[in-house]
Amino acid sequence: MIALQYPHRFNAGSVSLAALGNNAANSHVAPVLCLHGWLDNAASFEPLAQQLPDIPLLALEFPGHGHSGHRSSDAHYYFFDWLQDLVALCRQQQWQQLTIIGHSMGAMVATALAAAFPELVGRLVLIDSLGFVTDDAGNAAKQLRDGINSRLKAPSRTPYYASVADAAAARQKQSDFSLTEAMLLAERGTITAAPGMSTTEQGVSWRADMRLRHSSVYRFSAEQAKALLTAVDCPVLGIVATDSAFAAKTTQFAPCYKQLQQIAVTGGHHCHMTQAAVVAQHIQRFLTT
Numbered sequence: 001m002i003a004l005q006y007p008h009r010f011n012a013g014s015v016s017l018a019a020l021g022n023n024a025a026n027s028h029v030a031p032v033l034c035l036h037g038w039l040d041n042a043a044s045f046e047p048l049a050q051q052l053p054d055i056p057l058l059a060l061e062f063p064g065h066g067h068s069g070h071r072s073s074d075a076h077y078y079f080f081d082w083l084q085d086l087v088a089l090c091r092q093q094q095w096q097q098l099t100i101i102g103h104s105m106g107a108m109v110a111t112a113l114a115a116a117f118p119e120l121v122g123r124l125v126l127i128d129s130l131g132f133v134t135d136d137a138g139n140a141a142k143q144l145r146d147g148i149n150s151r152l153k154a155p156s157r158t159p160y161y162a163s164v165a166d167a168a169a170a171r172q173k174q175s176d177f178s179l180t181e182a183m184l185l186a187e188r189g190t191i192t193a194a195p196g197m198s199t200t201e202q203g204v205s206w207r208a209d210m211r212l213r214h215s216s217v218y219r220f221s222a223e224q225a226k227a228l229l230t231a232v233d234c235p236v237l238g239i240v241a242t243d244s245a246f247a248a249k250t251t252q253f254a255p256c257y258k259q260l261q262q263i264a265v266t267g268g269h270h271c272h273m274t275q276a277a278v279v280a281q282h283i284q285r286f287l288t289t
Helices: 042-051 077-092 105-116 137-152 162-174 179-189 224-227 245-256 278-287
Strands: 006-011 016-021 032-033 059-060 099-104 121-127 189-192 204-206 236-241 258-264
Touching: 006 077, 016 042, 032 042, 032 105, 032 137, 042 059, 042 099, 042 179, 042 278, 099 105, 105 121, 105 224, 121 278, 162 179, 162 204, 179 189, 189 278, 224 245, 236 245, 236 278, 245 258
Parallel strands: 032 059, 032 099, 099 121, 121 236, 236 258
Antiparallel strands: 006 016, 016 059, 189 204
C-alpha cells in the first residue's frame, strides 16, 4: 500500500508547491517535513514513509521538481531561493521548530534554513549530506563564467520515452538504486505528451524543469560553509552511506555541528530508498530520544 497517498498544494510566494503526505500528516500538528534531492521528487520518501507510518510525514517538492510549479522564464534556480520558498511556506502555515528530514540537496537547504532561521527548525535529519558543495574561492570567476555560459546555450531538447518504464530504466542507469526505486520516481515525475504533439514527442517526459541542469554561477567557499554550519544550534542526525561519494566529505564538516549524532549505514547515496528499514530505525530512535 502506498504510504504517501495524500496530495497537498501550497501557494506561498510566486511558485505553487506540491507535496505528498501520509495519513498522520492530515492531523492538525506540524508535519515532519521531508526535502528531496536534486532532480528527485516526493516519491523518493515513499520507502521511508512505509517504515514510519505513525510519524506525520509531508514530502515537499521544490520548484521545478515533481508536481511543483516551474520558475518564470526570466528566473533561475539559485540555492538561496529554495530557502526563501521554505521560509514563505513556514510563515504562511505558521510552522515553527519543525523536524526536517533532508536528502542530498534537501539536506543542504534544511541546514541553511536552520542556520539562518533557527526559530523554524527544531531537529534535523541529514541523509548522506553533511555540509555543502564547496569550491576554492580562487575559482569564483571560472564558476561564474561557466554558469552564465550554460544558461545562454540553446535549450536542451526534452527527452521523451515510450513509457514510464522506459523513463525509469533510463534513470536507473544513472543512479545507485534498482528499477523498483526508479519506478517510484518515474511514476511521480513523468508526464504524458500532450495530444497533437509531433510523433517525435509522443510518450512520456520528465516533469522537471530542464533549467535545473544549468551550472551554478557560484559555490560556497569552505569558510562560508563552515560559518553556516557553526550557526546550526539544533540537534542533528547525520546518516552517511558507506558506499557514497559523499562519505569522504563528512570529515571536513562534521566537527562544525554543535549537536551532531553521526550514523553510518550500508548503501549508496539513496540509502533512504534502498535501506529504508535501517534508516527508519535510526530516525525513529533519534526522534524519540
